[in-house]
Amino acid sequence: MDNKNTLLPANGNNSLPLPGMLGRRKFLSYMGLAATSATVLAACRKDKDDNNNMPPGSIDLGTGDIGILNYAYALEQLEAAFYTQVINSPFSGMTANEQSLLTDIRDHEIAHREFFKAALGAMAIKSLEVNFSSVNFGSRDSVLATSKAFEDLGVSAYNGAGQLIKDSNYLLLAGKIVSVEARHAALIRDLISNGSFADNTVIDMNGLDLASKPADVLTTASVFLKSKLYAGNLPTS
Amino acid sequence: MNLLNVISAIEKIDPEVHDRLDTRRGAMQQFAKLGGKIAMAAVPFALGSMFKTAYGQSTSDISSVLNYALTLEYLEAEFYTKGAASGVVPSGTPAVGAINTIRDHENAHVTFLKNTLNSLGATPVSKPTFDFTAGGTFPNVFTNYDTFLAVAQAFEDTGVRAYKGRAGDLISSHAVLTAALQIHSVEARHASHIRQMRKARGANVKPWITGNDTGGIGSAVQANYNGEELTTQAGVNILNFVNANAASESFDEPLTANQVLAIVKPFIV
Numbered sequence: 001m002d003n004k005n006t007l008l009p010a011n012g013n014n015s016l017p018l019p020g021m022l023g024r025r026k027f028l029s030y031m032g033l034a035a036t037s038a039t040v041l042a043a044c045r046k047d048k049d050d051n052n053n054m055p056p057g058s059i060d061l062g063t064g065d066i067g068i069l070n071y072a073y074a075l076e077q078l079e080a081a082f083y084t085q086v087i088n089s090p091f092s093g094m095t096a097n098e099q100s101l102l103t104d105i106r107d108h109e110i111a112h113r114e115f116f117k118a119a120l121g122a123m124a125i126k127s128l129e130v131n132f133s134s135v136n137f138g139s140r141d142s143v144l145a146t147s148k149a150f151e152d153l154g155v156s157a158y159n160g161a162g163q164l165i166k167d168s169n170y171l172l173l174a175g176k177i178v179s180v181e182a183r184h185a186a187l188i189r190d191l192i193s194n195g196s197f198a199d200n201t202v203i204d205m206n207g208l209d210l211a212s213k214p215a216d217v218l219t220t221a222s223v224f225l226k227s228k229l230y231a232g233n234l235p236t237s
Numbered sequence: 238m239n240l241l242n243v244i245s246a247i248e249k250i251d252p253e254v255h256d257r258l259d260t261r262r263g264a265m266q267q268f269a270k271l272g273g274k275i276a277m278a279a280v281p282f283a284l285g286s287m288f289k290t291a292y293g294q295s296t297s298d299i300s301s302v303l304n305y306a307l308t309l310e311y312l313e314a315e316f317y318t319k320g321a322a323s324g325v326v327p328s329g330t331p332a333v334g335a336i337n338t339i340r341d342h343e344n345a346h347v348t349f350l351k352n353t354l355n356s357l358g359a360t361p362v363s364k365p366t367f368d369f370t371a372g373g374t375f376p377n378v379f380t381n382y383d384t385f386l387a388v389a390q391a392f393e394d395t396g397v398r399a400y401k402g403r404a405g406d407l408i409s410s411h412a413v414l415t416a417a418l419q420i421h422s423v424e425a426r427h428a429s430h431i432r433q434m435r436k437a438r439g440a441n442v443k444p445w446i447t448g449n450d451t452g453g454i455g456s457a458v459q460a461n462y463n464g465e466e467l468t469t470q471a472g473v474n475i476l477n478f479v480n481a482n483a484a485s486e487s488f489d490e491p492l493t494a495n496q497v498l499a500i501v502k503p504f505i506v
Contacts, residue, residue, distance in 0.1 A: 101444070104443065104445070104482075107479040108445070108483060108487035110483075111475050111479045115478070118473045119472075119473055155422050159415065159422055162414055163411035163415050168404075168408050169471070171408055172401070172404065172491060173471060178422055179397045180486070180487055181422075183426070184429075186444065190430060194331050197426050197427075198342065198427065198430070206348070207344075207345030207420065207423060208416060208419035208423065209423045211419055237411070
């Protein structure tokens with residue numbers, strides 16, 4: 001590898017003319033790192049495709065944008081399964097209005113789930129097994145409390161995942177979905193207590209909603225999943 | 238230090254990354270300034286600046302999005318501040334608390350966006366002078382509760398679409414993007430509640446947007462809803478999975494800056 005470090009000004013002097021067009025090596029040499037680049041490169045490429053830390057039997061969400069999309073797909077699977085159960089076994093005293101709204105939400109979550117499944121194609125994770133043993137589907141309080149938890153979690157998950165997405169097309173798709181989740185969250189909160197659609201348990205002093213990292217979201221979600229998800233290959237920044 | 242890994246990763250999706258970087262003399266000079274012994278602590282800053290230059294997302298681009306958002310938040314903040322003070326919201330009802338909550342969020346957004354712009358060394362735009370009757374289209378906006386809620390719904394749904402439309406312009410600036418998303422979902426929560434308030438008044442409307450339906454407000458706000466009827470996403474036909482209403486409701490659609498500015502223009506004197 002050529003070492004063009006001599007092109008660099010000695011110390012902070014930028015009066016030397018810089019070449020207009022540089023190749024990659026020259027670019028690297030401008031970083032003052034050409035001599036060691038191979039070593040650094042090797043050192044930096046760590047574990048991104050290495051599942052050594054993955055617990056046996058767990059489902060790897062994957063890397064990069066595909067990993068984030070699978071993460072969203074996992075959450076949508078959870079929500080869709082929940083609302084399907086809610087509509088299949090309505091809680092005691094469910095009003096016609098509630099049934100209509102919850103049916104809409106079920107359909108929205110199914111649309112999200114099936115969208116991700118179709119868009120991811122062969123890269124999609126498998127269908128997850130859920131665990132709703134902590135939910136009393138006969139109880140309005142239990143169902144709506146769980147629903148509130150899922151919707152607020154979904155909003156915070158998409159808000160937190162946005163910055164992990166590299167492709168602006170995927171970012172836009174996440175944006176199209178998260179505002180629908182926020183509409184759900186506000187409605188469910190209002191069904192529990194009118195006026196709590198955006199209270200200070202979710203909105204901070206700056207008027208900002210929650211944003212959570214995948215690891216934190218999955219810790220909460222794991223209570224409702226029999227399948228074990230592995231997020232260790234997801235981007236972290 | 239994963240700088241080279243970053244470059245290497247970008248190279249996979251953008252083989253011309255080096256050309257982009259190399260032809261940007263200003264960006265390269267930033268590295269030159271650091272000298273042969275590059276200060277490792279400075280790398281993230283130099284890198285951010287370099288990519289902003291290379292990919293056109295400079296601080297000025299970020300601040301133009303923030304000023305765009307600030308203009309919309311000024312509109313909403315003043316709308317609710319005046320509405321709450323006008324007596325148009327029936328006193329002694331839960332509506333008072335809800336409108337005050339929304340008012341406080343919109344004012345918090347104004348403050349937050351101004352502070353963010355200042356922290357970036359940019360100048361926040363001044364608040365325009367607003368006409369909430371939109372030149373007479375909504376003459377009783379602060380005296381008729383239903384008109385007030387109709388305008389509120391249009392503002393909130395449009396705010397959601399506006400933020401969504403600019404998120405991609407913030408993709409290089411993680412902190413700003415995250416904050417914008419955190420505002421975006423608050424606007425959606427507001428929209429959901431305002432729609433429920435209208436439903437309680439007899440409007441045929443749900444917390445989500447069905448097709449390009451204005452929820453009975455009519456042609457004055459049709460542009461705010463056009464495009465929401467989409468049922469194909471990234472080439473996937475959502476009608477394969479759910480009915481037409483649910484297919485359009487399950488995805489909110491963006492608006493471009495020009496579309497939004499045309500929509501709010503009648504409200505700006």
